[in-house]
Amino acid sequence: MDNFVNDSTKTAQDIDVPRLYGNPFVPSAAEKIAVIFSYPLAYLYTYILIPPVNRDNWYPVTAAFIILFCALSEIFYHRRKATAESYAWLGCIAVILVSMLAGLNRVWGDSLAVFFIHGYAVYWILNRSGRLIEGRSGPFTPVDMMNGFIVFPFKNFFLRIKVLWSALKSRERKNGEKTSRAGTVAAIAGGLILLYIAGALLAAADDTFDRLVGDILRLLDIDFLKTFIPRFLLSLPVGAYLYGLVIGTNREDVHELEERGGITLNRLETLKKVPAKAWMVILGGFSLLYLLFFVIQGSYLFGAFTRTLPEGFTVAQYARQGFFELCQIMGINFLLFWLVMKSSNIDIRSNRFAMIMCSVLLAESLLFSVTAFSKLMLYISCFGFTPRRLQSTWLICVLFAGTALALYSLWTRKRTFRIWIYISGISLALMHLY
Template sequence: MDDRTLTGSPADRFPLTWLHALSVPVFAWLAVRLFLWGGWGAGFALLVLLTQVMVFIWYLLPRGSDRPERSKLTRARVGLLAVLTACIVGLAGCFAIWSSLPLRVINFLVLAVLLLVQFMLLYRLSRQDWDHPLFWLEAALAPLVRPLIGLGDLRHLKRLVRPDSAQAPNRGRPAIRQAIAVAAGVLIALPLLLLLGSLLASADAVFADKIGGLTAWLQRFSFTLLARQLLTALFLAPFIFSFLESGRRQRQVLPVSENPQAGFKATPGRLAFARTILTTVLVFVNGLYAFFAVIQYQYLSGALYDILPDHLTYAEYARSGFFELLAISLVNLLLIYLAARASRSQVKAGWVLRILELLLILFSLVQWVSAISRMRLYVDAYGLTRLRFLSTAFMGLILVWYILFVAQIFMRRLPLFKSMAIAAVFALLALNIINPDLQIARYNVAHREQITLDRGYLFDLSDDAVIGYLPLLDENDPNLNRDLRRHLEEKLERLHAMHWQEMSYQQWQLRRELASALKTGQG
């Protein structure tokens, strides 16, 4: 709904309050302080939580009397928003607990998507449901357009200080003017107090001793850094205001159509034509997969029972198999999804597509088992790495998606896209809880007799992995002990130099563990 379609001035329909005006620069400064000048640890987690507070505060702030009542959220949408909020808070907490860089990058991208979806659902910024392509197009354009389309609304802020003459009796608010005057006086008094305090401290030794702690803090305090942060926050504040205000006014990025489904309804003839194409493709693909399963049966069973073909080594067999089968699984997912959507739209002839879809799922499961078996051989021979761990974890998610595909064949009302998206988010949360770097370190250390332990790779893992290879300090290998001790001492020095915004809970714990372990080793 575009606010221009309503009667009355925008300032009357969407009155700005002082909470609107003050929350944005404060939030902008906290964003700069916690993240841009902070880090990816506890500071970023706090920023995400503050973002949640801002989004819901702006939604709950009052509207003008000329504005129709806010449309009530349905129970289903409230439940979805609750799940989204819980996932956002959970992923934010992962930044405060663990420090793996690959997971933080993935978490950041997923958080950005979840925040956009939450914002659009809460403010009802799309007429489409969140499994519709137009919804996602609107979401993709939001970070580019929304920081700009509300900049013109900044002019309404002047009415907070200087109301219109017609509304002056009701909106004069002398208390607010008094508060502004007090704030201006404080800003003027602060530098004056610093100057006078330094002069008094120079004139009286007792006074200087009493304020010694404050003086030491001021000497460490960087006014230049504060000025940079404030300037950056002032630069970002208008764009943050524009983004939030565009949602509060329910402005849509895409043009509003009276018939949202116009242009997306195909004729029965076109649907039948497309369905025939898809059926033909599935027949040929299933035939290829059946031929592959028959010819490669001995190799598939060999993978299951650790029996390799005579002319292949561990590396050649596993490395040449897993990632190719992973790529095939991604193609299969697309074909299965298309078949599921097509079979759902037709009742009489949909059984043909459902049978082909079920066959494709079965062949895909055979390939999935083969891929996992090959990766197990590879890991047993060469150890775990991030790529191998994360690829295997993604194959686990693919298995969950296959189960959902089978379920929707028998439960036609199952929201397939939504179920797959929710499963992916929960899988990411589970992956964070598992702590991949720690598991990689523990596995490689535990199997160091069967594999060649790559010290350099272990040392390059995140701080989450240190606890996993800390027992190596007890090894009798003097070279390993020397290299590990030097590495841990450098890591401890870096941890002591980190600011609290950069650190995670795991790093706080690690700092104590390392100090104790290195001290014990020296003793």
């Protein structure tokens, strides 16, 4: 109760507020400076969200934003040693930027390129700030991406306001009336702008009112404000999000993130209650199903290897039919393999028969991927490359690499998920150069 004792020497402005929630909020100098840069950066981003009617400058604006975003983020985190992985993802960003400015990127197109570069930028921030759950890419990558896109930015969505308010209050205590006058001028300027907008809206809503004040409003009409004000208002939440992403991420406790990862792993351990024999029966059923499919459709599936087509099929029909179904089958096999590894009540690697059954499943997945790839190559050899065919080629190669690495990890106990992320992410970026 000592905090509530009255001190007659203090004015109403100086009365201490009792601290009920821990230490007071004290932003760093870098956080205060970042507030200044966040406003123009967010305003620039509005031209990516809502490009002008003429979209010719969309790529240059996107490139300018990404360059400024990465440069300012690097300055903010310059005291933290960058990892080799962060340079890899920064290189991917650079590759996509080059493809944009050089007029390449025929594979993914404009919208996907901008979408992908957002993903790389967010993931690079997580790497650069050291806020990945495991400290590097790994099985927690999907959770890391959710943290980067959703959790960290929105958790710190109001951080910029807090920093700005703290900086203004600190300056007011130092400079007294000067800051108050500056605030008054800012308030008057903002009020006049809002008054003009309100008058223009009322004039548009009523002809009589327009005849009375319309001429005056038209004298003050500034075309620049018609685009600036809506974009500025849009930039406010955008800036809060970006500030929460870059600056707020730095406030996340690394040890707490590691503890969350450990808790998640412990919870996964509690799921290991399914008898291994049950999984062996299920794996056996899948293996027999695929074997039966290979036997029945063998000549159809493997025709691409001998460049012979089934009777009544054109090359286009042969290549397209079943391609994406085979890719989906591989996805199902990945899910099944993960469930077996995470829910079996014994360590699969300590059971020889279980290892063989999992290996058979993965080997059949490899065969599916090779078959799909051969069909696609036959199609490309006849009709040439197109963006969609290159996308399909990338997809099947990534699935093949993931299956091969899973099989390698199964027998060696080495963690290969990180390698698969590198292969997938870097190859995805390089595809933009076509």
